[in-house]
Amino acid sequence: MVKRKIWIITIVTLIMVMDCVPAVAVSTVPYHTYNYDYWGYIYYAPAAYIPSGNVSGTGAGSGPFNNPQDIFVAGDGKVYVADTGNNRIVVLDSKMKLERIIDSFQYGGKTETFSAPHGVFVTRDNMMYVADTNNFRVVVLNGDGTLDRVISNPTSEVLPEDFVFAPLKVVADYAERVYVVAKNMFQGIMAFDENGNFTGFTGTIKVNITTYEKIWRRLSTKKQREKQIQFIPTEFTGLDIDNDGFVYATNIDADGKQSVRKLNPKGQDVIKKSTRNISGEVPLSGDLLWRMQGDYAGASRIVDVVYRGSGIYSILDFTRGRIFTYDDEGNLLYIFGGRGSQEGTFKNPVAIEALGDTILVLDSYRGEIMTFDETKYGNLINEAVRLRYEGDEAAAVELWKQVLELDSNYELAYVGIGKSYLAAGDNRKAMEYFKLGMDREYYSIAYKRYRDDILEDNLGYILTGIVVLVLAGITVSWIRKFNASIAERGL
Amino acid sequence: MLSREKLKYPFYCMFHPFDGFYEVRHREKGSVGVALLLVFLFGLSYSINRRFAGFVVNYINPRSVDSRTEVLGIFFAVLLLACSNWSITSLMEGEGRFKDILIVLGYSMLPMVLTFIPATVLSWFIAQNEDGLYYLLINVSVIFTVILAMIGIMTIHNYSFGKTLVTLIFSFIALLIIIFIILLLLYLIQQVYTFFYSLYTEIILKL
Numbered sequence: 001m002v003k004r005k006i007w008i009i010t011i012v013t014l015i016m017v018m019d020c021v022p023a024v025a026v027s028t029v030p031y032h033t034y035n036y037d038y039w040g041y042i043y044y045a046p047a048a049y050i051p052s053g054n055v056s057g058t059g060a061g062s063g064p065f066n067n068p069q070d071i072f073v074a075g076d077g078k079v080y081v082a083d084t085g086n087n088r089i090v091v092l093d094s095k096m097k098l099e100r101i102i103d104s105f106q107y108g109g110k111t112e113t114f115s116a117p118h119g120v121f122v123t124r125d126n127m128m129y130v131a132d133t134n135n136f137r138v139v140v141l142n143g144d145g146t147l148d149r150v151i152s153n154p155t156s157e158v159l160p161e162d163f164v165f166a167p168l169k170v171v172a173d174y175a176e177r178v179y180v181v182a183k184n185m186f187q188g189i190m191a192f193d194e195n196g197n198f199t200g201f202t203g204t205i206k207v208n209i210t211t212y213e214k215i216w217r218r219l220s221t222k223k224q225r226e227k228q229i230q231f232i233p234t235e236f237t238g239l240d241i242d243n244d245g246f247v248y249a250t251n252i253d254a255d256g257k258q259s260v261r262k263l264n265p266k267g268q269d270v271i272k273k274s275t276r277n278i279s280g281e282v283p284l285s286g287d288l289l290w291r292m293q294g295d296y297a298g299a300s301r302i303v304d305v306v307y308r309g310s311g312i313y314s315i316l317d318f319t320r321g322r323i324f325t326y327d328d329e330g331n332l333l334y335i336f337g338g339r340g341s342q343e344g345t346f347k348n349p350v351a352i353e354a355l356g357d358t359i360l361v362l363d364s365y366r367g368e369i370m371t372f373d374e375t376k377y378g379n380l381i382n383e384a385v386r387l388r389y390e391g392d393e394a395a396a397v398e399l400w401k402q403v404l405e406l407d408s409n410y411e412l413a414y415v416g417i418g419k420s421y422l423a424a425g426d427n428r429k430a431m432e433y434f435k436l437g438m439d440r441e442y443y444s445i446a447y448k449r450y451r452d453d454i455l456e457d458n459l460g461y462i463l464t465g466i467v468v469l470v471l472a473g474i475t476v477s478w479i480r481k482f483n484a485s486i487a488e489r490g491l
Numbered sequence: 492m493l494s495r496e497k498l499k500y501p502f503y504c505m506f507h508p509f510d511g512f513y514e515v516r517h518r519e520k521g522s523v524g525v526a527l528l529l530v531f532l533f534g535l536s537y538s539i540n541r542r543f544a545g546f547v548v549n550y551i552n553p554r555s556v557d558s559r560t561e562v563l564g565i566f567f568a569v570l571l572l573a574c575s576n577w578s579i580t581s582l583m584e585g586e587g588r589f590k591d592i593l594i595v596l597g598y599s600m601l602p603m604v605l606t607f608i609p610a611t612v613l614s615w616f617i618a619q620n621e622d623g624l625y626y627l628l629i630n631v632s633v634i635f636t637v638i639l640a641m642i643g644i645m646t647i648h649n650y651s652f653g654k655t656l657v658t659l660i661f662s663f664i665a666l667l668i669i670i671f672i673i674l675l676l677l678y679l680i681q682q683v684y685t686f687f688y689s690l691y692t693e694i695i696l697k698l
Contacts, residue, residue, distance in 0.1 A: 039552045278550065435546050444547055444619035
């Protein structure tokens with residue numbers, strides 16, 4: 001009997017300890033987890049994601065990856081790796097075990113291979129798009145590996161004569177329009193129609209020349225001007241597409257202002273920017289602060305983006321190996337990841353994908369896929385943002401409260417809770433929470449209602465007060481007049 | 492001590508700047524003490540406004556507000572401005588004395604002293620689309636101060652308006668030169684200090 005009791009106690013203890021494991025791991029991630037507050041200050045936050053393992057080519061069963069450049073997670077959970085150095089596409093199942101290797105296809109009666117494929121994309125109906133970089137083409141394969149079509153040699157008046165089409169990243173929307181990021185193509189993302197005809201550029205980034213630079217250029221001679229750096233738009237680096245056909249594209253921004261764009265089918269940037277920052281706009285470009293020189297210097301170099309549903313997207317910073325996640329309103333939700341040689345850190349992070357709630361990051365130097373699992377903290381934020389995105393802010397409140405228990409600096413949570421108080425009519429509480437969440441707009445709404453309530457409740461007193469004051473004034477002036485007239489008569 | 496009359500005089504100057512500042516120059520109606528008091532009060536109300544203005548209009552990080560530095564900084568700025576203006580106007584046939592310039596600068600701050608704290612209180616009771624009133628108050632008082640200072644400088648030096656503008660531009664350049672010289676001086680003093688300090692440590696270690 002005693003023995004059995006001990007067993008039960010042991011098992012119960014074990015279960016409890018197992019439950020604690022993520023909490024222990026949170027404090028031991030090999031990088032700092034932090035976020036930026038309204039004032040742009042860094043504050044240390046709990047880890048939203050923790051490293052949960054890494055998958056090498058050997059581990060998956062395909063032989064080691066050689067300088068892989070892209071991964072893609074298809075709708076059915078299969079993971080496609082563009083194993084650039086080995087000229088192949090490796091398909092893994094959702095448990096990260098080898099399913100098949102695609103390294104050749106039949107084209108015009110011949111067996112053709114890939115040459116340094118840099119990008120891979122799979123549509124919902126299992127069409128695979130491969131950016132076959134060194135063969136200067138995009139190969140489209142059916143689900144069974146047979147060739148569907150090849151996109152190559154785009155011709156257009158807007159393309160220079162000597163243009164070489166070397167695709168790096170590719171995505172396709174539901175109408176089989178194909179968007180390609182090509183090497184040395186600064187004019188924008190190349191768009192192709194369903195027949196593979198080049199239709200134009202989309203998402204062109206305007207070059208901003210400051211007045212100072214304009215004056216300087218005006219003053220310099222022609223010879224000097226030739227020697228100066230040319231003002232060319234930045235290159236796009238990564239692509240993703242959501243279910244509605246909006247293309248998420250990343251680019252390099254040395255100023256750290258905007259490194260991710262959401263392009264509608266017309267090619268306009270429709271991404272939302274949050275005003276929850278003292279500068280008036282939260283930069284969509286990773287870190288807000290960085291050192292100017294030395295190791296890991298400069299603004300975040302954003303190389304890839306993954307759209308994770310419900311308006312949430314994550315971008316990958318190559319410079320410091322960090323992953324920044326934003327919501328549909330452009331708020332920075334959480335930051336994790338870092339460069340280094342420990343487990344869970346990167347050498348050369350090049351691509352990011354999401355497999356359910358797990359984040360996959362491809363490291364080209366190590367030839368490994370790093371996986372990150374969400375913690376309770378990350379899960380609460382994700383769920384709360386999802387509920388808010390679906391319009392169910394009331395249900396999100398409980399989650400925001402739990403977020404605050406883990407991280408009392410989380411401004412979005414205060415705003416979320418404030419909104420529920422506002423809806424419930426508790427304007428005073430709402431004001432308090434909006435102030436903590438630094439949301440002036442909602443604070444004003446709550447304050448106006450609060451002020452109206454007070455005025456309404458005390459309208460009787462206020463009106464009485466005014467009447468009494470007016471009467472008093474009349475009486476005083478009447479008495480004065482009376483006195484004056486008496487004095488006059490007395491004289 | 493400060494007489495009641497002297498304390499009330501800035502109010503007269505505020506609404507009758509030409510007469511008021513003329514009498515400061517020619518009939519000794521002004522007081523440097525009152526002027527410095529007003530500068531101090533302005534520094535205080537400025538700092539209070541930065542720290543305690545309502546949430547809706549306050550974009551100042553409370554962690555960056557330091558009242559002592561701000562008050563001293565404003566004193567320093569007024570002193571610099573007075574010095575630079577004096578150094579220019581004494582070369583350009585200005586009739587005002589250093590004392591007069593100081594009094595003009597101090598007295599012209601009265602509108603800001605009078606509005607900053609009421610505006611701060613007002614800002615507690617407004618919502619975001621009503622902030623126009625708050626900014627109107629602040630801006631009107633700042634413009635009022637600038638106009639008063641212009642008129643004052645004009646009157647005490649017996650200048651035309653155009654000449655006042657020219658001297659003010661020159662004053663600004665003089666101000667930059669003064670700052671440059673101060674920085675240079677500080678740097679040199681520091682160099683000399685480090686020289687003697689290293690000499691001292693050398694001797695101490697050798698002994």
